[in-house]
Amino acid sequence: MKKSCFGGTDLLKTHPCLSKDAHHRYGRIHLPVAPACNIQCGYCVRKYDCANESRPGVTSRVLTAAEAFERVGAVVGRDERITVVGVAGPGDPLANEATFELFRAVGREFPEITLCASTNGLMLPARVDELAESGVKSLTVTINTLSPKTAARIYRWVRYEGETLKGEEAGERLVGNQWLGLKEAVKAGMVVKVNTILLPGINDGEIPDIARAAGALGAAVMNVMPLIPQGTFEGFRPPDRSELDAMRLKCGDSISQIGHCRQCRADAAGMLGEDRDMEMEALIARLADDYAEMVA
Numbered sequence: 001m002k003k004s005c006f007g008g009t010d011l012l013k014t015h016p017c018l019s020k021d022a023h024h025r026y027g028r029i030h031l032p033v034a035p036a037c038n039i040q041c042g043y044c045v046r047k048y049d050c051a052n053e054s055r056p057g058v059t060s061r062v063l064t065a066a067e068a069f070e071r072v073g074a075v076v077g078r079d080e081r082i083t084v085v086g087v088a089g090p091g092d093p094l095a096n097e098a099t100f101e102l103f104r105a106v107g108r109e110f111p112e113i114t115l116c117a118s119t120n121g122l123m124l125p126a127r128v129d130e131l132a133e134s135g136v137k138s139l140t141v142t143i144n145t146l147s148p149k150t151a152a153r154i155y156r157w158v159r160y161e162g163e164t165l166k167g168e169e170a171g172e173r174l175v176g177n178q179w180l181g182l183k184e185a186v187k188a189g190m191v192v193k194v195n196t197i198l199l200p201g202i203n204d205g206e207i208p209d210i211a212r213a214a215g216a217l218g219a220a221v222m223n224v225m226p227l228i229p230q231g232t233f234e235g236f237r238p239p240d241r242s243e244l245d246a247m248r249l250k251c252g253d254s255i256s257q258i259g260h261c262r263q264c265r266a267d268a269a270g271m272l273g274e275d276r277d278m279e280m281e282a283l284i285a286r287l288a289d290d291y292a293e294m295v296a
Helices: 008-014 065-076 097-109 124-133 148-154 167-187 207-217 241-251 278-295
Strands: 027-030 039-041 082-087 114-119 136-142 155-160 163-165 191-198 221-226
Touching (some): 097 124, 124 136, 136 167, 148 155, 167 207, 191 207, 207 221
Parallel strands (some): 027 082, 114 136, 191 221
Antiparallel strands (some): 039 155, 155 163
């Protein structure tokens, strides 16, 4: 297998989610070991799965850390293009101990693989050191606003240190932790991508400011993504392609922009846009092992 490079510049060349060029050459596997979430985004629905649907929060089933580790071995062993192992849900990875158990196991067995996490940022200040110690080199933080007032319109609640916060109090805690966590992650040497959902009429006026702040703190790239209307945002108008392009252009002077994101499932695997069914992958791997034993 080709070695993944952990330097910031090299990682941007080999991580398919960070580079438009890399996604034609390299693949990733998302492992759904993180069902618990500590916030409720208004646009997030995780209650059902559709085999033909690609969006964050969707998975065929949640895996244990042990099951996920076995899956890594099966997939990586048969596809040299897989350079990244990530945890992106279906909840928040930092709210689930299985995330860290899995990263430590994969890091020991497959040191050439880049470990990647995607988080809402609420627990990032408290767990950034643990992420770094687990070998995570690539981090995505979803930041949709600089304002607690706007956050109160986007998030229904935030659960932090045993308390359930709502309204601007929830927004203040979440926004503060997101920006502090981003700063600490960059300081720890991680390559940080900022995801921002473009919600027309809600946060579109703030996104250029998010870009400036993220770039100033050392984030490497930004991914402005369209709203998927669902949950409390069902019926809202998603941005069209021209609005997305215009927003990325506005933000491009502050931080590098990417536009090839597929808003992947929590159990996505393979090349972007060519994801394979994970249950079928596991079955194929087992059959291949059984056949190898039979003919040995």
